[in-house]
Amino acid sequence: MTGLTPDDATTEASAVLAEVVASERLRIVASLIRTTGDWDLAEDSLHDAVTRALSTWPERGIPDNPGAWLTTVAKNIAVDAFRKVAAERNTAQRVAIETEIDAQEHGGEEPTMPIDPADPLNDDRLRLIFTCCHPALAMESRVALTLRTVLGLSVAETAHVFLVSEQTMQKRLVRTRGKIRAAGIPYRVPPPHLLPERTAGVLAVLYLLFTEGYSSGSGTDLIRPALADEAIRLTRLVAQLMPQQPEVLALLALELFQHSRAATRLDAAGDIVLLEDQDRSRWDAPAIAEGSQTLAEAEHTLQHLSTSPGPYLLQAQIAAEHATAPTAAATDFARIAALYAHLSEVAPSPIVDLNRAIAVAFSEGPDAGLALLDTLDLDAQLGEYHLLHATRADLHRRSGRPADALPHYRRALELAPSDPERRFLQRRLNQVG
Template sequence: MNAEVDAAVAEAFRSERGHIVATLIRVTGDWELAEEAAQEAFATALQVWPRAGVPRKPGAWLTTTARNHAIDRVRRNTVGGAKLRELAVLTPPSDAGLFDAEEIRDDRLRLIFTCCHPALAFESQIALTLRTLAGLSTAQIARAFLMPEQTLSKRLVRARAKIKNAGIPYRVPPAHLLPERTTAVLGVLYLIFNEGYSATIGADMIRESLSAEAIRLQRLLVELMPDEPEAQGLLALMLLHDARRTTRVNDAGALVSLEFQDRSKWDRGRIAEGTTILDSAMPRGPVGPYRVQAAIAACHVTAPTAAETDWAQIAGLYDHLVGLVPSPIVRLNRVVAIAMADGPDVGLALLADLEAEKALAENHLLPATRADLLRRLGRSEEAAASYRRALDLVATDAERRYLTLRLEELSQ
């Protein structure tokens, strides 16, 4: 029974935490209180659910419990009388105000726009939303940003303090203010999706609830900003990637590379929707990074077989993407595409430049890429050394199993 409860609490944390925290922020106006009360609610569930059973609506139970914890905390504060009265007014006994979709429309979208206020630094906007809404740990976010965890932690503290001290409103801004927050909001949703589609750390490489939440919020954003083609491009990108989700990890829990995925199991409905959205968005104004990435994803999912993938076109798209987003990861992906189009020896020469820069020195993808190129050239001993280096750095179990299998294949 405890195992079942643990699983139910874990699933509720993945699927409901963002909504609970967002709702409590709306109700209390206190970000730190909302996060702490939500955490206490999950701890309470671990104590109560083994005796009482998992409730029919775990999210509602957890939100009510978190609100009660928040009230208790305010009550214990000798100067909290005004806040307690405010909390009582905002949350009627029936809890109807917590769950009325018409009233709140979507607390999570409201939270994203609040986090993405232009008064905050761009990376702080994204990090704060990922921490508060998606429930990612500071370590996970720091890894996504390729920065020290301590640095990221300080940014989160400063961002919360600025929202409180500057009185930044908790709302979706009026239409004329939307454009100034578009880049940050898209960045937040993109990183939430990526963390669900390909987790940066942990036992579960795929966290379906996170990627599903990102897609849901992205649909809302497209409805809110129908004239923003990059919003459509990001939705298309999410759908095209999500179409392959069920084939990316095998029954043994190991990552399955794109070339070996079972294409018959890809979600053709997702692919059709994604390509239709992309076709509509592509001609509308200068093409931004999300539409370029969606076009790359479309090349992959529309190829009948791995051998028929148009790698030359993908390499050309990466050339364009590097001009828009010259990040080390994008440049690494460009090297892979060129290697697939022009040969692994060409890829190795380009990879040397990235290795010299040290930006990805602690990222497993760099030695894993080198290992794969060496393997394709038949240089097994060198490939094995690079696979071992990648294994020292990898943070997810699925990718570790994949690299281990590759290493074992070299010795056969």
């Protein structure tokens, strides 16, 4: 950073740090939880390491490997915390804590123990996800722990999801972590005979992690590809663990189809490009090919098991229609609408109903989509969801009724959570206004 002013150095360091934390946080926290056994200490140590980076990187320069720097500093902070506790205990306790420190300084494994990074059983992030999804934990505790520890939401953001106070959520998280310790819930990927009881929860966490990469809750960044990449990597590991589970394969296919459009979702200015306007020549053809093959494997496995398609397989089939259509006009929206109708039976959701109405609008006309929206009565469930209002506005616009579109665009703009979405809706408002 030679030649930068102090303010410029701070800005550059902050930008690099934000990117590193987004891509490396889950790995670092998962590793620290394994080596310390203390969930709070792991998160606190990373937070302190980030604070230290903010104060030292602008002065000393950004490290060649920022992720490794954060990992090392967070680990040292955790070790120091252990030693501080050890100094306050009696001899027997001190020996036990020093033993923990020695294990941590060796990465929590015997130095001679061979580790295969491609082995799902040796992946700390997968251990963390399976632990969060342990059936001994109440469902709301699993979700809260996932949002806070896997996705990295703040306590306040997690509390907002559950519509409770920050203090209430903090107590809930403390109780959940305490139950993990008290019940001796192992920090591991479970053996094969225990995998089925956690499959649904793990897949939900992985898809939540993936979608978080494409739906930033606020601020300037709508897309964070590092989160999507990490979700795909972890889904591949679960597919290795459970190769005969069609829903696991279907989730991997779904993620590949959706991720194939990553380069075209925003333009050079960071503004949203609608699916129908994206340059399909820039879509990731190998990812689409792999997604198609993986979906075919899921469908073949499903047929062999003689079971009905699950929600991820239906969503993957929908994504495949979009990803493999040579043009927007050639997309089979009638089949997509039928798949959404099936999905609403398998996994009822107001979001599924909204997407079904959009597919109907593209296959039968915008007025047909609006009529379906009216029959679904989604306002009670999605009244604060900006995309419901944006959909109504867009269908009125496409029907040649800009005056009817205006109030819906205004409401969508009020509710939009990110800057790119607000800019897009403002442009639409200007057009119809």
